[in-house]
Every structure is written in structure tokens, then in C-alpha cells.
Amino acid sequence: MILLITYDLNRPGQNYNDLYEEIKSAGTWWHHLDSTWIIETHLSPNDWNSRLRKHMDDNDNILIIEICQNYQGWLPEDAWRWLKDRAYRC
Numbered sequence: 001m002i003l004l005i006t007y008d009l010n011r012p013g014q015n016y017n018d019l020y021e022e023i024k025s026a027g028t029w030w031h032h033l034d035s036t037w038i039i040e041t042h043l044s045p046n047d048w049n050s051r052l053r054k055h056m057d058d059n060d061n062i063l064i065i066e067i068c069q070n071y072q073g074w075l076p077e078d079a080w081r082w083l084k085d086r087a088y089r090c
Helices: 017-024 045-053 077-086
Strands: 001-009 028-033 036-040 062-069
Touching: 001 028, 017 045, 028 077, 036 077, 045 062
Parallel strands: none
Antiparallel strands: 001 036, 001 062, 028 036
16 A cells, blocks of 8 residues: 655754654655655554654654556656556546
């Protein structure tokens, strides 16, 4: 499954390196936009929420959504290729 993870980290100066490393632990990830990652994983959005919330403050926000083949935007060609190679119909 392909998941989009996007967040607002609201504590200035907070070190979020552990959060980023947790996301990268998915193994296959994409990160071309600030505060947005796309990962290939066998874990559910709920599983990832539990894993990531422990690295965030209570005033931070996060949204995790499964991506299917229906998407649109303005991104570099390599970003579209990455998605096309992994996305599927839900």
C-alpha cells in the first residue's frame, strides 16, 4: 500500500529527527514536499499514526491517507514516475 503522510509540526526549535527516521524506516519513501512524505508499506494508516505520534508533540497535527491511482498535482517528473510505479487501484 502507498500512504501519504503530511503534518504540521507546531513547536519552533523542536528536534523532529526521530520522527523523520521513523518514517524512513518504511524503507521505500518519497519526500519532495515540505511536511509531506509518501511511503510504500504493508502497515495501515492507523499503525503508522501510532508509530509517529510518539515522536510528536500534543499540539502537532498529522494526516495519513492511502493513495490510489486517482491523484493530480504539479510535481517533478521523477515524483510522478515514483507514484506511477507503485500506486494501484483501491
